[in-house]
Amino acid sequence: MEEDYEISTLPNNPIMAQIKAHKEKKTKKSRAKACLFAAVSSTIFTRIMSLKSAKAIWDYLKSEYEGDERIKGMQALNLISEFELQRMKDSETIKDYSDRLLSIANKVRLLRSEFTDSRIVQKILVTVPERYEATITTVENTKDLSKISLAELLNALQAP
Template identity: 45%
Template sequence: MASSNCSLPPPPIFSGENYEIWAVKMKTYLSAFDLWEVVKNEKEPPQLPANPTVTQMKNYSEEKAKRYKAKSYIESSVSDDIFIRIMTCETVKQAWDVLKEEFQGSDKIRQMQVLNLRREFEVLKMKESENLKEYNDRLMKIVNKIRLLGEELSDKKL
């Protein structure tokens, strides 16, 4: 069986703008390396039994290393100005949460952003000077911003 020599591009760089887009790309990037669960879940791997097998020791070591790999990917995917904000975080989850809180805001702030975008969506009208594609582009831009904030619009609503 032929092996696939497919290498992934470097992680997306976050410079402080468009956090939601960076976060989606970064989740996919980390998932490609089987590291997203490490970011979501701060639990340590279970301790080794009294007389571990070589396989158990290897698996334990790999699980421990995933935390450092994920943290390394997060740290290398932010600009130096952003890195300063997370460099003292002990875990990758702490670093992710600091970035999320600072650049996406609290749940209350996100809810207000969604409300504002929904209001903008409701009053959106096609301009006399624009064609259907331009109107659709403006509409989808608002819809995608709402989706990036974790809300969904039904097909009926669209």
């Protein structure tokens, strides 16, 4: 007498393993799409909602927002120009000013352009108001300004 087995009850069934792997892959793809949909604004969502795969959505977003090398180069130049024009306001704190400079520097870095902390240090040293002159002189006498870290400089300038 031949026994009837359901496919799913057979041990180590390769068909069931394939079905399970297919379901897991499909679930991962659906999760990836859901994450991408959740990460964009409603305006962008309406542009990508008809795309079939997470890869298609990712490729669309990448081409739309990354830009080509020439555009990224121009954006970096504009940001560097903006950085160079920055001056500390008399009413501004060192923290606010350094945060503003770091924000611009990080945008440049995101465009894969080199931007060192030493450049920010130099910028701060030459653009802070006169009230910081005594502190800068003290730092200059105790440290090598060409090797001082941004954190060290900011700590010295923020000290009471």
